[in-house]
Amino acid sequence: MKKRIESVDILRGITICAMILVNTPGTWSAVYPPLLHAEWHGLTPTDLIFPFFLFIVGISIFFAYKYKNPSKNIYKKIAIRSLKLIGLGLFLNLFIPYFPFLKDFETLRFLGVLQRIGIVFFISAILYLHFNWRVLAGITVSILIIYWVLLGFISMPNGTLPTFNRAPNNWAMYIDSNILGKHMWQPDYDPEGLLSTIPSIASCLIGVLIGTLLDQLKNVKPLLLISLVFLVLGYTLNVWFPINKAIWSSSFVLATSGWATLILAGIYYLVDIKNIKFGGVFKYVGMNAITIYFLSSFISKTFYLTKVSETENIHSFLFKNMYAQSFFSTEFSSLLYAITVVVFYVLLGYILFKKKIFIKV
Incomplete structure (x- = not known):
C-alpha cells in the first residue's frame, strides 16, 4: 500500500x-491461566492470538492485491508464498538439532500454525481476486452456517449423533483421525486440523472485508459497530455452538473477529486518526x-x-x-x-x- x-x-x-x-514460558508447569489455551470450550486471551493473525492476513491481502487483476504471474506469486509458509512449518516439525535432522516420518505432524497460514492465505487471496466484497461476505456467512450444520446436525457414518465435545463422534476430530492418522499434534485431534481450516478461512475473509472498510474510513464508528455485532453474534451463537479454538467453531470466528476489530479500532483511532x-x-x-x-x-x-x-x-x-x-x-x-x-x-x-x-x- x-x-x-x-x-x-x-x-x-x-x-x-x-x-x-x-x-x-520458563516452565510449562507454572503458567498463569490467561496465558494458556482453554482446555476445550471457552476463550482465553491466548485463544485470541492465532485468529487475530489470520484476521490481519486478510487485511494485508486486501491492500496487497486491491490493484491487482487475476493473472498467471499473480497466481504464481500467491502459490509460491503459500508453499514457502507450508514448507517452513514442515521444516519446524521435521527439525531436530542432531543428525540426520529429520524425525520419523511415520509420526511427523503434517499440519501446524505456518501450514494453516499458508493454506488460508492461498485460498483467501484467490477468492479476493475473483469476487467483490458482497460475494466474499456471502462466502463467509455460508462457511460459518455450513460448518455449524455439519458439526452439529449431520449424523456420523455409524449413525450416531455428532457432538462438539472432544470425542470420536466430533466431525472435525473424526476426519483428522481418519485422514491424518498418526500425523497429528495429539493422538485424537489436531488444533490446526483439516476440517477446522475451513472456518479459519472465514476469519481471514473477515479481515479482507475489514480491510475494504479501512480503505474508506474517516472515523472509527463503523469499526466499533461491526465489532459489537460480531461479539453479540459470537457469544449468542455460543449457546448452541460453543466457542472453541480446537475445532475453530463458528462462534469462535465471530467472537474473535469482534475482539480483533475492536482492538484494531482503538489502535487505529490513536495512531492513524489522532497521530499519537x-x-x-x-x-x-x-x-x-x-x-x-x-x-x-x-x-x-x-x-x-x-x-x-x-x-x-x-x-x-x-x-x-x-x-x-x-x-x-x-x-x-x-x-x-x-x-x-x-x-x-x-x-x-x-x-x-x-x-x-x-x-x-
Whole structure:
C-alpha cells in the first residue's frame, strides 16, 4: 500500500509478541491461566492470538492485491508464498538439532500454525481476486452456517449423533483421525486440523472485508459497530455452538473477529486518526512478522532439544539458573523468562527495521 496503515502493523506486531510470550514460558508447569489455551470450550486471551493473525492476513491481502487483476504471474506469486509458509512449518516439525535432522516420518505432524497460514492465505487471496466484497461476505456467512450444520446436525457414518465435545463422534476430530492418522499434534485431534481450516478461512475473509472498510474510513464508528455485532453474534451463537479454538467453531470466528476489530479500532483511532505515537515498538516486529515468528519457534525448539546434561536442556538450564532462583513465585519467574524472550525479538525487529531489512516470506 502506498500509505501504510500503521495500526495494522502495530496489531500484527502485538500479535506476534503475544504468540512468542505464550509459547516460551520458563516452565510449562507454572503458567498463569490467561496465558494458556482453554482446555476445550471457552476463550482465553491466548485463544485470541492465532485468529487475530489470520484476521490481519486478510487485511494485508486486501491492500496487497486491491490493484491487482487475476493473472498467471499473480497466481504464481500467491502459490509460491503459500508453499514457502507450508514448507517452513514442515521444516519446524521435521527439525531436530542432531543428525540426520529429520524425525520419523511415520509420526511427523503434517499440519501446524505456518501450514494453516499458508493454506488460508492461498485460498483467501484467490477468492479476493475473483469476487467483490458482497460475494466474499456471502462466502463467509455460508462457511460459518455450513460448518455449524455439519458439526452439529449431520449424523456420523455409524449413525450416531455428532457432538462438539472432544470425542470420536466430533466431525472435525473424526476426519483428522481418519485422514491424518498418526500425523497429528495429539493422538485424537489436531488444533490446526483439516476440517477446522475451513472456518479459519472465514476469519481471514473477515479481515479482507475489514480491510475494504479501512480503505474508506474517516472515523472509527463503523469499526466499533461491526465489532459489537460480531461479539453479540459470537457469544449468542455460543449457546448452541460453543466457542472453541480446537475445532475453530463458528462462534469462535465471530467472537474473535469482534475482539480483533475492536482492538484494531482503538489502535487505529490513536495512531492513524489522532497521530499519537503509540506502539511503535510493535510495528518493528510487525513488519517482519513471519520471519520473527519462525526464528522464535526454531530457536525455542533448539533450546528444548539440545541437552547440556543428562537431565537438562538449554531452556531448562537458563530458566533454572537465571530466573527460578529468584524470590518471585515460579509462575512470575516463568513469565519473566517469556518476557525476556519477547524483548529479545522486539530488539531484533528494531534492528531489522533500522537497517531497512524486510524479509518477505
